[in-house]
Amino acid sequence: MSHPPFTAVVETLPETVPFVGPEAIERRTGIRTRARIGANESGFGPSPRVIAALREAAPEVWTYPDPENYELRRALAAHLGIGSEEVTISEGIDGLMGLLVRLFIAPGDIVVTSLGAYPTFNYHVVGFGGDLRFVPYAGVHEDPEALAAKAREVDARMVYLANPDNPMGSFWPAADIARFIDAVPESCLIVLDEAYMETAPEVPLPLDTNRPNLLRLRTFSKAYGMAGLRCGYAIGHRRLIGAFNRIRNHFGVNKQAQVAALAALADQDYLRWAVDAIAGARTRIASIAADNGLRALPSATNFVAVDCGRDGPFAVAVLEALAEQGVFVRKPSAPGLDQHIRISAGPDQALDILAEAMPLAIERAQRAG
Amino acid sequence: MSHPPFTAVVETLPETVPFVGPEAIERRTGIRTRARIGANESGFGPSPRVIAALREAAPEVWTYPDPENYELRRALAAHLGIGSEEVTISEGIDGLMGLLVRLFIAPGDIVVTSLGAYPTFNYHVVGFGGDLRFVPYAGVHEDPEALAAKAREVDARMVYLANPDNPMGSFWPAADIARFIDAVPESCLIVLDEAYMETAPEVPLPLDTNRPNLLRLRTFSKAYGMAGLRCGYAIGHRRLIGAFNRIRNHFGVNKQAQVAALAALADQDYLRWAVDAIAGARTRIASIAADNGLRALPSATNFVAVDCGRDGPFAVAVLEALAEQGVFVRKPSAPGLDQHIRISAGPDQALDILAEAMPLAIERAQRAG
Structure with a gap:
């Protein structure tokens, strides 16, 4: 058989x-x-307003979610001071990672990350045949300088850095991250995982959506308290963000997630x-x-x-x-x-x-x- | 730049x-x-019990969903009379299609479908570089015999058939589908889209999870009235179903979808x-x-x-x-x-x-x- x-x-x-x-x-x-x-x-x-919104919207789950996530993208864009073509939504940061690896990594392409950093990123890189190269942590921090140097040395297509960091909880100030970004070649996509940005001690790096090779990943799973709803978003240059529309599951973000994220964002x-x-x-x-x-x-x-x-x-x-x-x-x-x-x-x-x-x-x- | x-x-x-x-x-x-x-x-x-379950579970959205979808797979398996390793869950049938194409289709691999059948399937095939070949409808029915013949002729890796059919609403009795399945080579995956099976005039083909090349796709989006929650499932041989665990976004199905699907299944x-x-x-x-x-x-x-x-x-x-x-x-x-x-x-x-x-x-x- x-x-x-x-x-x-x-x-x-x-x-x-x-x-x-x-x-x-x-x-x-x-x-x-x-x-x-x-x-x-x-x-x-989550916010009590999120719970109320979920309950109110429960009878409406018979309709498909808006495949463009229009209202949520618009609200996020207004909140962040960017254009709505500069943000895309997916089923958590995990969902975004699967998509962004698929956009850029073909079998054999090199991806740089830290040894001990977020394993689901690695899972997706390996899942598309990418060749992972690891840089050790410098103590309890990921090492941006060494990551950028490795990316240049091996001609990486993608480099991953979480700030704040998981699993160690450490943080690099904006100036260090800015130096890291400048040190990575523009042909190499920088995946800056900011899942924990809301709890950081200072405002992270300003948003610069003109940078052709920077994607920033954020989520409603952490400080917003909505891990079960699977709603993450990516911020970046519109060429990068638009590319998700080539491959994403347009109906992947469910309606309860959309409704809840809107309510959460409105309750700062x-x-x-x-x-x-x-x-x-x-x-x-x-x-x-x-x-x-x-x-x-x-x-x-x-x-x-x-x-x-x-x-x-x-x-x-x-x-x-x-x-x-x-x-x-x-x-x-x-x-x-x-x-x-x-x-x-x-x-x-x-x-x-x-x-x-x-x-x-x-x-x-x-x-x- | x-x-x-x-x-x-x-x-x-x-x-x-x-x-x-x-x-x-x-x-x-x-x-x-x-x-x-x-x-x-x-x-x-959806069922009033689904709405009640969504409302009751709303405060619990702070926890991640069970990445194994264990309870829902177990309930589906019991309902269907199959093993829980013979069913996998995803963000609607669309999500399943993205995954199953990725499992089997490399650039240039041939996929057969009907001209005018579900476009999101085609979207995913093209998205992974597959080579689509189309068979015309026979009147208002997809043409199983011609699909199988084409699959053999072009040495297809995958063939798609929806029964009942979308967009025409037509239906083939089980005997015709069984003949179609037998006529497709075992090396070619049959994607049998049964999104509308609950409204079919007769019980569809019995479940045969020993067939090495048959995946059946079903959903809570249609008769169950839960399109907004994004919950579909695939049924098949455990080799096929297990393979989804190589590549899927394990946390992709949200908690409200899991809770609602359990409640829906319990309210026949x-x-x-x-x-x-x-x-x-x-x-x-x-x-x-x-x-x-x-x-x-x-x-x-x-x-x-x-x-x-x-x-x-x-x-x-x-x-x-x-x-x-x-x-x-x-x-x-x-x-x-x-x-x-x-x-x-x-x-x-x-x-x-x-x-x-x-x-x-x-x-x-x-x-x-």
Whole structure:
């Protein structure tokens, strides 16, 4: 019996799930998640106006969403001070990454990223046959200078940088990012992932949509508290943004997401409140870490990387001992980063559970070591 | 100033919107849509239980959706009597089409479809550099025998057939489809689009997930009344279904879609009611057509193709004169089909407006001719 053959690229790819969800962990272990602080979601939730808008729009889900995302693009453009042809919407930043890799990367094309940076970007690069080249972190920062140098050296078609950074929570000021952008050749697309920009300590780099090779990715999943709705957007030169209309699933962003994103954008007071709440939670996570003899890294995001003070296996043991107590966190696994665990900012209820579970987690990890 | 170059395939693609939404028509013309009966949505809406589930789940949108769609796949598998590894979920059938073309079609690979069949399938084939070959409709039916013969003749990698058919609403009984499947070589993937299967006059072909080259596509967008939520599913051999996990956007299906689809599936009484309501609306559309001297084609779908009795330009004129009166319908444009307009089944309120608008539309079209 013969089978339809996959393409040559697809033939090489494994079946995978980039992130195992807490639901899958619950199904496997039978342990109920009591504190969901591992996926950098916002436990503070979306604006009450978002919830109201979702409820009001529920009977209208029988119509297709507007394939042009016209209202949302217009609202975002007004909010950002750019043209609506300079922003496109997709099913989260993950959806945008799949599309932008497809636009620019053919089998064998070189893509530069940091060793330990966002794995779903890598998943899409590999998925289109791209050739990934890795630059190590400089301490707990991605290293813009080294990324630009590597991009030039290997004649990369694309280079990825997250600012603020995931998984370490670090941040480069605008001047450093501007220098990085200038150092990358114009023929190489810069993917600047700004998923966490709302929680950054200073206004990021001004928007420059004249730059022919810069795409900035943003999302309603983090500070806006709408991860479940899958709504991300890309900002850039209209040649770049227009190109998404060559290949995207025009009806991919669902109507509830469109409605919710409009409501979220219109409630900037709530966003400011949420950003403050996230900052408070970061402080509390740092103090829980300190109470347990661990060091929390400064964070520009909605999570905190906590140095468990030893090596990777020890941090894995801490994570597992937290999981046994129903505390869902994740951790980086790249060398140099892997002694950390990554804890999402959440409301007091979740952090109370973390505070309660942490001493036993450390104790168990120490016993295991 | 240089630009990052697109891939060779993307370089050839136009920026496009496969379907201009009624919202865009409203924006362009300033005419408010009074009867939205052009996109084969279900104006009867989703089950009240779906609306209740969406409202109840609204505060939970801060968490990512389960990337495995576990609960929904399990519920679908139980409903269909298959294994949960034999079904995958995506952002509507459109999303599935993008993925399945990417799995199997490399630049230059041949894909067979009918001239005038679903254009978004063609969009994705061209988007991955596939070489489309067209088989004409046999009257108002896609022609399974000719499609299989063409697939063999040109050594196609993929062949597409919708049953029931869009845009004509026609239907082939299971025996004809089974003969078609047997006539296609096992190395050629059969994409059987069953978006409209719930409204078909008889149970379609039994599910055979042992067939190595058959993918069946279904959706919650049509009879279930959830087009805005973007939730489609593919059924097939586990090798085919598993392959989607090599490339899909795992977090692409949003949480509201997951919740709603579960609620919809659990309310089969509502589905039966909706299917009856759709059948009633089809009858009414046929009688509105007859009142205006036009012939409605038999329909196995949630829409009716109405023969305007002359040629393509005349049918376009009818469509435009309906649009001027706020009645949104669409029409096929392929030769042999283009004398028809396609009217979606909707509630009485929408069809009252159609009945009122139709005489003037015909009159205007006749004057224009």
